Amino acid sequence: MKIQHVLGAALALSFAAPGCGGSNQNEPTGSGRSAAMSGSNLPDDDQGRCDTTAPDREASEYDTSGDDHPDVRRVFRRVGTPPLVRLILACREADLNGDGVKDVVRYYNDEGRPLREEADRNFDGTMDMITYFQEGRIIRQEEDSNGDGRVDTKIFYEHGHMVRTERDLAGRSTPTHWQPDRWEYFEEGRMVRMGTDLDGDGNVDRWDRDAVWSEQQRADDNAATIDEAVEETPGMEDP
Numbered sequence: 310m311k312i313q314h315v316l317g318a319a320l321a322l323s324f325a326a327p328g329c330g331g332s333n334q335n336e337p338t339g340s341g342r343s344a345a346m347s348g349s350n351l352p353d354d355d356q357g358r359c360d361t362t363a364p365d366r367e368a369s370e371y372d373t374s375g376d377d378h379p380d381v382r383r384v385f386r387r388v389g390t391p392p393l394v395r396l397i398l399a400c401r402e403a404d405l406n407g408d409g410v411k412d413v414v415r416y417y418n419d420e421g422r423p424l425r426e427e428a429d430r431n432f433d434g435t436m437d438m439i440t441y442f443q444e445g446r447i448i449r450q451e452e453d454s455n456g457d458g459r460v461d462t463k464i465f466y467e468h469g470h471m472v473r474t475e476r477d478l479a480g481r482s483t484p485t486h487w488q489p490d491r492w493e494y495f496e497e498g499r500m501v502r503m504g505t506d507l508d509g510d511g512n513v514d515r516w517d518r519d520a521v522w523s524e525q526q527r528a529d530d531n532a533a534t535i536d537e538a539v540e541e542t543p544g545m546e547d548p
């Protein structure tokens with residue numbers, strides 16, 4: 310799946326969100342995007358992705374790095390009718406390396422909980438990591454690790470912990486068909502098992518295991534068995 314394809318769909322979704330109608334008394338605060346300071350060599354367009362143009366949006370910008378140039382933008386959705394208006398965070402984006410271009414954007418659902426985050430981690434102008442959340446917790450990350458614009462790694466989480474990765478090492482995936490050939494399984498942050506599909510038929514041909522971890526598991530199992538045996542032994546009374 311192409312990252313750009315995903316982003317396009319996401320953008321369509323965010324624009325499809327219904328507005329509040331035309332009864333807003335407050336004018337939208339422009340694009341919410343500030344131009345670079347004069348004399349600054351930062352670009353005019355920060356390539357922000359948060360939707361600041363919908364009539365129910367309110368944008369605010371902050372400088373967190375101390376150069377007087379805003380690097381964080383938060384966009385809120387106005388909910389309710391005056392005077393009972395609430396602001397719910399809808400989108401937040403940031404310029405992490407201070408070059409004037411936003412590198413990470415996080416979208417929030419109607420309750421203000423994180424939904425999806427897109428990040429350009431090597432600052433080359435293309436998003437290379439998408440993080441998905443469910444009920445506020447990370448559930449999956451999709452990564453373009455070699456910068457060819459296509460997802461080649463998926464990382465799966467349970468209860469906030471990484472449990473499995475799928476990788477397409479041979480590049481057999483297409484925009485519509487994900488075909489990993491390497492599966493890695495994790496226990497407490499440590500890879501314990503790895504399966505590889507060598508011939509591309511979708512089935513694992515070789516399993517590699519963490520021998521030390523397997524040995525430790527066996528030892529723990531034995532210890533548990535001994536503990537049970539000891540507990541079941543009637544206690545000897547002191548003479």
Ligand SMILES: [Ca+2]
Pocket residue numbers: 404405406407408409410411412432
């Ligand atoms: Ca940047």
Ligand SMILES: [Ca+2]
Pocket residue numbers: 428429430431432433434435436437
């Ligand atoms: Ca990138």
Ligand SMILES: [Ca+2]
Pocket residue numbers: 452453454455456457458459460461
């Ligand atoms: Ca890739």
Ligand SMILES: [Ca+2]
Pocket residue numbers: 505506507508509510511512513514
């Ligand atoms: Ca195979």
